[in-house]
Amino acid sequence: MSDLLVTAExxxxxxxxxxxxxxxxxxxNSLPDVLLPxxxxxxxxxxxxxxxxxxxxxxxxxxxxxxxxxxxTAGARKSAGGMDVLYIGYNLDMAREFxxxxxxxxxxxxxxxxxxxxxxxxxxxxxGADRSIQAFRISFASGFEIVALSSRPRSxxxxxxxxxxxxxxxxxxxxxxxxxxxxxxxWGGKVLVISTHDGVDNPFNALINEIREGRRPGCVVxxxxxxxxxxxxxxxxxxxxxxxxxxxxxxxxxADIRAFYGSGAAEELDCVPxxxxxxxxxxxxxxxxxxxxxxxxxxxxxxxxxxxxxxxxASYVDDWLQEHVEPVLKQLDGRLRHxxxxxxxxxxxxxxxxxxxxxxxxxxxxxxAVELRNVPFREQERIMFYVADxxxxxxxxxxxxxxxxxxLAEYAVQKYGPLAVEAVMPSQPWYIANVPPxxxxxxxxxxxxxxxxxxxxDMRQIKMVRGVPKVPDDAHTTGADGGQRHGxxxxxxxxxxxxxxxxxxxxxxxxxxxxxxAGGGNQLFETHGGRALW
Numbered sequence: 061m062s063d064l065l066v067t068a069e070x071x072x073x074x075x076x077x078x079x080x081x082x083x084x085x086x087x088x089n090s091l092p093d094v095l096l097p098x099x100x101x102x103x104x105x106x107x108x109x110x111x112x113x114x115x116x117x118x119x120x121x122x123x124x125x126x127x128x129x130x131x132x133t134a135g136a137r138k139s140a141g142g143m144d145v146l147y148i149g150y151n152l153d154m155a156r157e158f159x160x161x162x163x164x165x166x167x168x169x170x171x172x173x174x175x176x177x178x179x180x181x182x183x184x185x186x187x188g189a190d191r192s193i194q195a196f197r198i199s200f201a202s203g204f205e206i207v208a209l210s211s212r213p214r215s216x217x218x219x220x221x222x223x224x225x226x227x228x229x230x231x232x233x234x235x236x237x238x239x240x241x242x243x244x245x246x247w248g249g250k251v252l253v254i255s256t257h258d259g260v261d262n263p264f265n266a267l268i269n270e271i272r273e274g275r276r277p278g279c280v281v282x283x284x285x286x287x288x289x290x291x292x293x294x295x296x297x298x299x300x301x302x303x304x305x306x307x308x309x310x311x312x313x314x315a316d317i318r319a320f321y322g323s324g325a326a327e328e329l330d331c332v333p334x335x336x337x338x339x340x341x342x343x344x345x346x347x348x349x350x351x352x353x354x355x356x357x358x359x360x361x362x363x364x365x366x367x368x369x370x371x372x373x374a375s376y377v378d379d380w381l382q383e384h385v386e387p388v389l390k391q392l393d394g395r396l397r398h399x400x401x402x403x404x405x406x407x408x409x410x411x412x413x414x415x416x417x418x419x420x421x422x423x424x425x426x427x428x429a430v431e432l433r434n435v436p437f438r439e440q441e442r443i444m445f446y447v448a449d450x451x452x453x454x455x456x457x458x459x460x461x462x463x464x465x466x467x468l469a470e471y472a473v474q475k476y477g478p479l480a481v482e483a484v485m486p487s488q489p490w491y492i493a494n495v496p497p498x499x500x501x502x503x504x505x506x507x508x509x510x511x512x513x514x515x516x517x518d519m520r521q522i523k524m525v526r527g528v529p530k531v532p533d534d535a536h537t538t539g540a541d542g543g544q545r546h547g548x549x550x551x552x553x554x555x556x557x558x559x560x561x562x563x564x565x566x567x568x569x570x571x572x573x574x575x576x577x578a579g580g581g582n583q584l585f586e587t588h589g590g591r592a593l594w
Contacts, residue, residue, distance in 0.1 A: 067315070068308075068311040068312055068314065068315040069311065071310070071311040071314050071315070072307045072308055072310070072311035075289075075290070075307050075310060075311070076307055095125055095128070096121070096125075096288070096291050096292050096293065096296060097291040097292070098120070098122075098281075098283040098287060098288060098291050099121060099122065099124075099125030100125075101281055101283075102114060102122060102125055102126060102129075102281050103125065103126070103128070103129050105279045105281050106126070106129055106250060106252055108279070109250075109277075109278060109279040110245050110248075110249070110250050110251065110277075110278075111245065111250075111251050111253075111271075111276070111277065111278035111279070112250075112251075112252050112253070112278065112279050112280075112281060113252075113253045113254075113264075113267055113268055113271060113278060113279070113280045113281070114252070114253065114254040114255070114280075114281050114282075114283070115255075115257075115268055115280055115281070115282040115283075115331050116254065116255070116256060116281075116282070116283045116284075116331065117256065117283060117284050117285035117287075117288060117328065117329045117330070117331065118256055118285070118328050118329065120283060120285065120288040120293055121288075121293070121296070122254055122283070123157075123158060123161070123226055123254060124161055126224060126252065126254070127158060127161035127162045127164070127165050128165045128169075130145040130147070130158075130162050130165075130206050130222070130224065131162050131165040131166050131169055131206070132169070133145055133204075133222050134198070134200050134202065134204040134205060134206045134222075135166070135169065135172075135173065135200045135201075135202055135204070136202060136204075137202050138202075138203075138204075142202050142203075142204050143204055143220070143221040143222050143248075143249065143250075144204045144205055144206075144207070144219065144220065144221030144222065145204070145205075145206040145207070145221060145222045145223075145224065146206075146207050146209070146216065146219060146221060146222070146223045146224070147159070147206065147207070147208040147209065147223075147224045147226065148208075148209050148211075148216070148223065148224065148225055148226065148231075148237070149208070149209075149210060149226045149227065150210075150211065150226075150227055150230050150231050150232070151210055151211075152194060152210035154210070154226055154227070155195065155196055155208035155209055155210045156196060156208070158208050158224075158226070159176055159196040159197075159198065159206065159208040160176070162198055162206050162208075163175075163176050163198060166198060166200075172200065172201030173198050173199060173200045173201065174197075174198060174199040174200075175198075176196055176197070176198055177196065177197045177198070177199075178194065178195070178196055178197075179195055179196075179197060180192040180193065180194060180195070181193040181194075181195040181207070181209055193209055193210065193211060194210060195207055195208060195209045195210070196208045204221070211232075214240075216237075216240045216241065219244075220244060220247055220249055221244065221249050221250075222244070222249055222250040222251075222252070223241045223244050223249070223250070223251050223252070224252045224254065225237060225238070225241060225251070225252070225253045225254065225255075226254050226255070227254065227255050227256070228253045228254065228255040228263075228264050228267075229255040229256065229257060229258035229259075229262045229263070229264035229265075230255070230258055234262075234263040234264065235263045238253070238263065238267065241253075253267065256327070256328060256331075257327050257331060257332065257333040257334070257527075258327075258333075258334075259333055259334050260333040260334065262333065265333045268280055269496060272492060272493070272496035272497075273496040273497055273499060273500035274496075274497050274500055275500060282331055282489075282492070283331075284329065284330050284331050285314075285317070285329035285330065286314075286329075286330070289310065289314060294309075294310040294313055294314075295310075297313075317329070326526060326527075330526060330527065331527055332526045332527035333527060339520055339522075339523060340495070340499065340522040340523055340524060340529050341499060341502055341519050341520060341522055343516065343520065345502050345503065346502065346509075346516050346519045346520065347511075347516065348502075348505060349501075349502050349505060349507050349508055349509060350508070350509055350510065350511035350512075350515070350516070351425070351508045351509070351510070351511055352510075352511045354425070354426050354427060354428055354429065354508065354509065354510040354511075355388060355428050355429075355510065356428070356429045356430075356431055356510050356512055356514075356515070357384050357385055357388065357428055357429065357430050357431070358430075358431045358432075358433070358541075359377075359380055359384075359430075359431070359432050359433070359435060359443075360432075360433040360434060360435075360541065360543070361376075361433070361434045361435050361436070361439070362434075363434070365434065365435075365436065366436040370438070373436065373438070373439055374439070374442065377435075377439045377442055377443060378442075381443065381446050385430070385443075385446070385447065388427070388428045389447070389450045389451075391427075392417070392427055392450075392451070392452050393417065393419075393452065394452040394453070395420075395452075395453075396417045396418060396419060396420075396452065396453065397417070397418055397452075397453045397455040397560075398415055398416065398417045398427075398451040398452055398453060398454055398455060399415070399416050399451075399454070399455045399456050399457055399458075399556055399559035399560045399562075400413055400414055400415045400416065400447070400448065400451065400457045400556055400559065401413075401414045401416070401457065401458050401459075401551075401552040401553060401554065401555025401556030401557070401558070401559060402414075402444065402457065402458070402459045402460065402465075402468070402469070402472075402552060402555065403460045403465075403548050403549075403551040403552040403555065404440070404459065404460050404461075404462075404463075404464065404465030404468055404469075405465075405546075405548065406434075406436075406437065406464050407434060408544050408546075409536075409544055409545060409546040409548055410431050410432065410433055410539075410543070410545060410546075410548040410549075411431070411432040411433075411435065411440055411548070412429060412430065412431055412432075412548045412549050412551070412552035413429070413430040413432075413443070413444060413447060413552070414426055414429050414430075414549065414552035414553055414555075414556045415427055415428065415429075415447070415451055415556070416553075416556040416557065416559070416560055418560055422506060423505075423506050423507065423508060424501065424506065424507045424508070424557065424560060425507075425508040426508065426509050426510060426553070426556075428510075429510055429515075429549065429552075430443065430447065431548075431549075433541070433543055437464070437467065437468070440468060441468060441471055444468065444471075444472065445475065448472070448476070454476075454480070455480075455559070455560070455563075456476075456479075456480040456481060456482075456559045456562055457472060457476070457480065457481045457482075457555075457556075457559050458481070458482045458484050458555040458556070458558050458559040458562075459472055459481065459482070459483050459484060459555070460484060460486065460551060460552075460555060461483035461484055461485055462485060462486065466483065469481070469483035469484075470483060482559075482562070484555060484558075486530075486551075488528045488530075491528050491529055491530040491554075492528055492529070494554055494557070494558045494561075495522065495529040495530065495554055496529065497557065497558075497561065498553065498554055498557045499529070501557065507553075507557070509549075509553065513540060514539045514540055514545065514549070515549045517537050517539075517545070518537075518545060518547045518548060518549035518550045519547075519549065519550045519553075521535040521537065521546070521547030521550055522547065522550050523535070531546065531547035531550055531551060535547055
């Protein structure tokens with residue numbers, strides 16, 4: 061529902077349907093919790109992670125919520141996790157606003173603390189001369205304090221505790237600021253980076269991508285303007301300003317705010333860095349991870365095939381499996397764990413079943429791919445089970461369960477169990493969580509896919525769509541066979557890589573042979589090609 065083309069009427073209808081699904085006490089405009097859900101999610105993240113990045117819309121109250129965290133942290137004893145809190149904004153007004161927020165929370169929590177003090181923070185400039193920076197402080201009986209500054213002090217390197225970098229994308233020399241903040245983590249401190257976007261090449265966007273791709277440990281909390289509205293932002297605004305909340309008033313508020321931002325709404329409200337559209341994986345990156353050793357097994361059924369008798373269809377498919385698939389399955393390395401991803405299509409686009417094996421060198425290789433065009437539902441089920449049953453050390457699968465694919469996904473879940481197979485309904489958060497780790501594998505050369513022009517075209521269909529890496533809904537291409545494609549291989553690969561990341565393990569046994577028994581003692585044997593037991 062975050063599309064810029066959503067009208068006020070569309071938004072009101074969407075919210076009415078959403079609220080109708082909630083319990084009465086939550087659907088009403090009764091007094092809400094102190095913190096909205098996305099603010100609570102932020103505090104949960106800072107409690108679990110040393111490094112948290114908040115990818116947010118403008119003015120949704122993230123900094124206000126984190127003020128509570130700052131007070132609870134500075135007000136606690138050291139044995140309870142207490143520490144100094146250092147807030148750095150890019151101007152004096154931000155520093156003053158944050159310290160006032162913390163003072164409000166301190167009064168609400170009633171911890172022993174001092175009044176807000178204004179003082180001069182000393183640092184060295186580039187020439188080594190003393191320089192004074194106006195700052196604000198609240199001291200607590202715990203012995204810790206909250207200090208808010210209006211610019212980046214070099215003295216940050218000499219302190220320890222919990223550092224909050226607000227509107228990080230707009231700081232001068234943000235990269236050096238982040239380096240200095242990372243030192244806080246060595247002795248158990250925490251770093252919170254909060255910002256809206258300021259371009260795709262900004263250090264803030266680079267930091268987010270590093271965490272999402274697994275290059276840097278940490279957690280990204282994302283909240284768009286529409287996310288905040290759905291979780292009660294406008295209801296909170298009405299509570300504070302004394303206005304009467306209604307669905308129609310909220311829809312008009314949303315439309316007006318978007319109109320005010322105009323073309324900047326995507327970046328300011330929807331967490332989409334500007335100039336963030338385009339090809340996600342370059343041709344050079346894709347080709348460097350291609351191998352001629354992985355065949356693509358293609359089956360295209362003629363028109364009217366679905367009307368033939370069941371026995372004739374089954375025989376046709378069985379012959380194809382015996383001739384083309386069985387020889388490849390016999391060549392699989394039984395020592396390696398295998399998973400698969402399945403992107404379903406009945407007509408028009410392709411169904412792609414993509415096994416993935418992780419080698420001892422941790423490179424994930426596609427030993428082969430199965431592409432099905434115009435194959436009926438029952439025959440796709442037959443092919444899927446035939447291949448999955450013969451994958452050595454089968455470690456799970458993920459199915460695209462949108463539309464007609466839901467039935468096939470359900471069959472797989474029923475046969476192999478919900479811990480092994482997931483029926484995926486891809487959403488923006490799902491793409492954000494699972495596409496960047498695959499990109500990292502291409503960059504690190506730890507994935508290998510078939511060397512094929514159609515496969516390359518499919519991988520190039522992944523684009524940044526409003527800040528989300530995905531195959532756009534209208535990204536249709538024509539394959540070498542003249543048929544339509546929709547990035548099908550790329551979707552199957554994302555699913556397979558996510559299945560491997562899920563880390564489902566196989567437990568099985570192999571009976572001891574007479575020869576082993578003669579050797580004396582019990583022996584543990586590694587099972588190859590067995591089914592997992594859950």
